[in-house]
Structure formats: structure tokens, C-alpha cells
Amino acid sequence: MTTRTAIIGLGIMGRRMLGQMLLHPQFDPVHLWDPSADNAALAMDMASGLQLAASAEDAIDGADIVYLACPPVPRHALALMAAKAGKAVFLEKPLGVDVAASRDLVQQITDTAVPAAVNFTQAAGAALTTVSGDAKAGRLGDLAGIDIVVTYSNWPRAWQQAADWLRFRDEGGMTREVISHFLFFSERILGPLSLVWARSSYPDDPALCETHMLARLENAAGVPVSILASVGGAQPDRQELTIKGTARSARVSDFYAVATSDGADFEAAPATGDDPRSSSLRAQLDDLAKMVAGQPHRLATLDEALRVQILIEAMLQGKS
DSSP states (O other), X not given: OOEEEEEEOOSHHHHHHHHHHHHOTXXXXXXXXXXXXXXXXXXXXXXXXXXXXXXXXXXXXXXXXXXXXXXXXXXXXXXXXXXXXXXXXXXXXXXXXOHHHHHHXXXXXXXXXXXXXXXXXXXXXXXXXXXXXXXXXXXXXXXXXXXXXXXXXXXXXXXXXXXXXXXBTTTOOHIIIIIHHHHHHHHHHHOSEEEEEEEEEOOSSTTBOOSEEEEXXXXXXXOEEEEEEEEOSSOOOEEEEEEEESSOEEEEETTTEEEEESSSSOEEOXXXXXXXXXXHHHHHHHHHHHHHTTOOOOSBOHHHHHHHXXXXXXXXXXXX
């Protein structure tokens, strides 16, 4: 049997997930909703037979699982509504922007005992599975640290322009949207991290989000995670996470592409022929089906997402 699914938020992420759910045998995206008529129209064009709900409440009411691809602030109330109605919940990241509110959200959803996870897109993908397996098996040697480098010519990026909220300081910014993914990845490798220091830079307009981020974090053993992120200048996008080992290092570029080095140039892993983004989303949905069925899964837990949010918000506040 398929799982009746509601998708609330039909921007780029909601439509990407909708496209994969339409192909997946375990999910039936029966109820869709977005306050934007333009987003809703784009989603309706993706397949025949899709239904646009009259409201977010109606979408939740008709589903077994609710995928929330809306911005962080409305996501909080909708997640609670869904959980209290007994629906499984799959939230986009970040978990939120207010740490106290997110702690309360995690506790309330946990109290309902509904299945719940957060969509850090690498959680079930091949890159994290491969690199974490190599690290645990000792094939990288002793772990010497992780470097995160994120650079963009513009933020939001061209394909994100319709999500105007991403450029504002209240909910947006590359630290929440991108670096959070790599901190989740880092904690899966190194365990819980703590912030040592962080410094961010902002444009003159106080409403706009950060343009630069420098930070250092460490795990309990003192293994460092170093972050350099910036926006500006004529350059291609760069999104890299490098796990450095004494025997071998692994680099993940653009979330999915893995390359390794024994000290020489990084060599890319053999291509599979599949689109890595689509493969990663399919893997997320495979594990989401396991979550709904009460089986073990690799998706990010609420507690993992809360830990990442605490780090992200502390970085944005700055620490010397």
C-alpha cells in the first residue's frame, strides 16, 4: 500500500520532492498546498490527477505523512498541527531559527510518538554512507579534521531567486541553508561538535543575511572542523567538505560527488551513470518509507537537527 502524502510548500524543494514521490512506489502525494498561486500552478503541471488542498489544514487532514517544505517559522506550527493529528512528519531543514522554540517543538513532537525526521539530504545518500563507512573501518587512518568551504558569487543562487526569504537575516542565509548540511555530515563522522569561535559579516542593510562566515568547531576529542564561507566576486559555486585522515582523505563536492586522496591529487569515484541528486532523493524516500513503517532508518532525527541548529545559530551570533 502507498502512503498518502501531503506536501506543504511547493517551491523548488517541494517540487523536487514531489517529482521523486511521483516515481516512488511507496508514496502517493495526494494533497498539496502553498500560499503562492504561482508555486501551486507549477506543481499542478507536474502530473495529472494531483489535488490542490483548500488549506494547509485540509492537506494535513487527508494524509498519513506530511512533508513540510515551507520556511522555518510557519513550519513550526504546521509540524505541531500534523504531529498532534497523529501524522508522521518530515521537515525541511533547518529545524528552526529560534532555539527555544525548536527545543519545544522537538519535545512536543516526541511526546506524540509520531514518526518524525528532518531532510538533511545526504543522510541516506551514497556519499555519507561511503565516507562514514571508510572512517569507521579505519580506511582513512586517524581523523585529522574536516574542512568546509562554501563560496558563491551571489546569494540566493539563481535557482533560488523565487524563495525571496532566503536573502533575509531572520530566516535565510547560506549558513542555515548550506553549512547546516555539512555540519550534520560532520557530526555523523566525528560525533557531537561544540563551537570554539565564529565570526560572520553582514551587508549594510540590517535586514539582509550574512555574506561571510568563518568558524572553528571541535568534537570531544578536539578534532577540528574549519569553516570558510563567502558570497561575492565572479566565481563558480563551490561547496566542499573534506574529511582529512592520516592515511587517506575524502572530499564531497556539491553534496554528492566523492573524491579521495592519499596525498596526491583527489581522484573522483567512478561515475554510476545516475543523476546523483535524484539518487540521493530516492534514497531519502526509501528510508522515509522505513521510518513510516517503524523500521530503522538513516534519516536525521529531531535531536540531530536540533544540535545542528544550536551550532548554526551560535555561529551567526558570533563567538570569540
